[in-house]
Amino acid sequence: MSILGNQSVGKENKGSALTIGKEAREAKAKDSSVIDSTIGMLFDEEGKFYTFKMVDKIIKELTPRQKFGYPATAGDQKFHEAVKHWIFREYYDDITSKMETRVIATPGGTGAICSALTNYLSLGDKALFPNYMWGNYTQLAREANLGYDTYELFDNDGNFNIDDLRKKCNEMKKAQGRVLVVINDPCQNPTGYIMKYTEWMQVVDIANSISRDGTPFVLLYDMAYIDYDSRGFEASRKNIDLLTNLGDNAMAILAFSGSKTLGLYGLRIGAEVCICKNKSDADEFFQANEYTGRGKWSSSSILGMNVISETLTNHKEEFEAELAHAQKMLIDRANLFIAEAKKNNLKTLPYQCGFFVTIPCEDPKAIFEALKQRGVYIIPLKGVIRVTLSSITNDEIVRIVKIISEVLAK
Ligand SMILES: Cc1ncc(COP(=O)(O)O)c(C=O)c1O
Numbered sequence: 348m349s350i351l352g353n354q355s356v357g358k359e360n361k362g363s364a365l366t367i368g369k370e371a372r373e374a375k376a377k378d379s380s381v382i383d384s385t386i387g388m389l390f391d392e393e394g395k396f397y398t399f400k401m402v403d404k405i406i407k408e409l410t411p412r413q414k415f416g417y418p419a420t421a422g423d424q425k426f427h428e429a430v431k432h433w434i435f436r437e438y439y440d441d442i443t444s445k446m447e448t449r450v451i452a453t454p455g456g457t458g459a460i461c462s463a464l465t466n467y468l469s470l471g472d473k474a475l476f477p478n479y480m481w482g483n484y485t486q487l488a489r490e491a492n493l494g495y496d497t498y499e500l501f502d503n504d505g506n507f508n509i510d511d512l513r514k515k516c517n518e519m520k521k522a523q524g525r526v527l528v529v530i531n532d533p534c535q536n537p538t539g540y541i542m543k544y545t546e547w548m549q550v551v552d553i554a555n556s557i558s559r560d561g562t563p564f565v566l567l568y569d570m571a572y573i574d575y576d577s578r579g580f581e582a583s584r585k586n587i588d589l590l591t592n593l594g595d596n597a598m599a600i601l602a603f604s605g606s607k608t609l610g611l612y613g614l615r616i617g618a619e620v621c622i623c624k625n626k627s628d629a630d631e632f633f634q635a636n637e638y639t640g641r642g643k644w645s646s647s648s649i650l651g652m653n654v655i656s657e658t659l660t661n662h663k664e665e666f667e668a669e670l671a672h673a674q675k676m677l678i679d680r681a682n683l684f685i686a687e688a689k690k691n692n693l694k695t696l697p698y699q700c701g702f703f704v705t706i707p708c709e710d711p712k713a714i715f716e717a718l719k720q721r722g723v724y725i726i727p728l729k730g731v732i733r734v735t736l737s738s739i740t741n742d743e744i745v746r747i748v749k750i751i752s753e754v755l756a757k
Contacts, residue, residue, distance in 0.1 A: 427449075446593075447625065535701070537704075693751060711731060
């Protein structure tokens with residue numbers, strides 16, 4: 348009999364991007380021609396880890412207390428406002444005047460998702476995830492003692508499958524009397540899909556139609572890659588403004604990632620932001636999620652919070668100029684990948700932009716092994732392999748498309 352508690356038997360962090368990424372890094376250290384297309388971090392065209400100079404400068408200027416002291420679990424007002432201004436941008440006044448909003452600092456977007464899953468479903472309930480998803484969602488659900496179901500991300504025409512989302516939400520409502528659905532947009536991980544404004548409008552309609560009779564509906568909006576949207580800042584924020592149409596009993600919880608927007612991956616900082624109609628729901632959000640933070644990780648990184656507050660409040664323009672450079676680098680890679688894939692007849696799932704692109708295949712694990720033999724590391728997922736564009740150079744994109752096409756043709 349295992350010494351582990353019943354709920355922990357069988358846990359194994361196998362096949363995650365972090366584990367395969369470690370193997371890839373070790374292989375590349377021995378042979379520089381190896382392509383490490385695994386972990387979602389941004390690297391420049393020389394293969395060097397991408398750092399925002401402004402972020403680096405601010406870290407050096409903070410006092411020891413600002414870097415290492417204990418923060419409040421939820422973070423301070425300056426952090427909350429900095430995050431809200433950043434993610435609402437020109438819609439800040441509209442959103443905050445029409446809706447109640449609250450912010451809790453979390454260890455990355457991961458912490459925000461963990462806290463939302465912990466507080467908005469009852470034990471044993473199921474969360475609703477996309478069928479192509481960031482693999483960690485299922486681990487986060489299990490850690491919250493939840494199950495999960497999936498909705499089809501795409502319809503037959505490669506658009507967001509709003510009909511399946513509606514159907515699955517109704518099934519959840521019937522089965523458990525509450526719904527929590529995760530939408531990861533823009534630049535969805537792993538596909539790189541970007542939802543259209545009209546698709547977001549329909550999502551808000553679903554939330555309102557499900558919750559009209561008092562059924563709690565939580566839209567957990569994982570916006571980890573929001574700042575890499577090839578349409579620019581405005582388009583993604585316009586979608587967030589649609590959330591002001593949410594009615595009673597519906598709540599949007601936004602998971603913001605300091606890892607992706609500011610390159611603070613290992614610092615573990617992000618935020619959980621709620622948008623809802625009623626003050627009592629918003630107050631309850633703050634209390635329950637602050638409690639979870641204290642009970643699970645005590646507090647998030649004060650260094651992370653202060654870097655975000657300072658960068659996004661007092662050095663926004665300089666940071667945005669650097670971010671524009673990072674965005675362009677990624678968009679150029681995305682365009683190159685699309686062109687090379689076309690040339691090599693390599694089919695991908697619908698892809699617009701972002702850190703990742705996916706290629707459907709019959710046996711992802713076998714393809715992963717075959718690619719490894721050719722010095723290429725990717726992530727095998729269910730029914731697809733995921734190529735990470737953020738971590739490879741344009742030269743490597745040309746090589747990787749050719750190698751993958753050859754391996755798939757065998
Ligand atoms: C889709 C998605 N959501 C959330 C995260 C969370 O990132 P972090 O916890 O580092 O902010 C990631 C990280 O890779 C991701 O890909």
